[in-house]
Amino acid sequence: MSEPTGTARRRGPFQVGDQVQLTDPKGRHHTFTLEAGKAFHTHKGSFQHDALIGAPEGTVVRSTGNTDYLALRPLLPDFVLSMPRGAAVIYPKDAGQILAMADIFAGARVVEAGVGSGALSTFLLRAIGDSGQLASYERRQDFADIARKNVERYFGAPHPAWKLTVGDLQDNLVETDVDRVILDMLAPWECLDAVYKALAPGGLVCCYVATTTQLSRTVETMRVMNCFTEPQPFESMVRSWHVEGLAVRPDHRMIGHTGFLVTARRLADGVEPPLRRRRPSKGSYGDDYAGPGAEAGDPAAS
Template sequence: MRTLCDGQRIHMVDQKKERHYALTLKAGETFQHSGETIPHDELIGKPDGTVVTLSRGTTMLAINPTFADYVVKMPRGAQILYPKDLATITMWADIYPGADVFESGCGSGAMTMTLLRAVGEKGHVISHEIREDFLKTARKNIERYLGPVTNLSLVHNDVYAGIDEAEVDRVVLDLPEPWRVVPHAAKILRSGGIFLSFVPTVPPVVTT
């Protein structure tokens, strides 16, 4: 049985309003909602999915969030990719268990976590990001949800200038000018591999 742990990111769910409120459990702190409270100590150690009662009688559901819920509510530095896009990218890029995947534009880590879950323990994800603050946010988000991971390489690098990596099975990009990466990606993508770039508008598609 999964329990709610100190330091864990959980969701408090108002079942009447169908709203999720994200928080990180910390011993000694208090969750506040609409003038009501409940100490984190009363949540820590409880089974996942416990219904708890706040100070004035309102009940809420305390849960470990699903991956989709976590992505939507997690702290972010950059705009995130949403679950529907993450699912589409994973399908069209044909990310499979054991694959070596190069990613750039990790932002807040949503795509990176999706790739890690898809490649499994035998795969490897290499993620390049030009902004150090985004890398820090992504690392925290990833570790909060997945725990320590040994098959992830987060690299501070400008991929427009070049990519110094070994051969990979897939290249996945979420960048404003992906066409500038195509020559570099061609050097690391294996024969028969897949290059996929997520772009929100038509002009980058034409240029790439």
């Protein structure tokens, strides 16, 4: 049985073509690709790539400037944060939440819209494996080209489960009976009709948006459509800690707000969700509210 795509590049001694992440004594990272006969140069001196080819991970190499560097393969979060970018990437903390809260499983049939630089595509492909299917849609050709190069650079070859289409999701979506849809775009509510048609009953849609106005419009549109379960909006924040002897405290900087996630499940054809037991608080839908609930004559808006 052959190994999943990219697995051979994640274990064993360093090989030509592998990505290597060097860490210097100050914790700074340098990432490069191993090539026979080449040299790695920094302001702290240089060393030959051949010194790492065939060596195990966790090797320490010394430059001509007498500086030691720890050599490891970059983890996927490291790779994503250092990859060439066209569009901003989804941070690993959000990608991890998407994989968990959208329940991305091995062999899943997934549709993704808004590929950007390919960060989330890489996370999704590693989760679904060669037996899954990922159909990605990106409006911009330049972003699609960057994403394809990044994904192939990580896996070492084109991934057999990936199909990348340049164009709008609404106009080009042909997949049906899919398990999950991930939307990373400015106006995900414009795609929800197409998403509903593509999802299998019980399938899940997950939207990634940056602002509270986008969050509100997405959630209210899902409610008005009456074909999804009650949307679940949330965000995550990551704070590292300083630990040095008895000096244990949170770091001064943290990864705070990067985006909101909204998840909802598709109902069976012809089924409407049960009425919400908790009514909106008075004033939630005031006279100045111009969201989809008001446009559709939602009783809560009156």
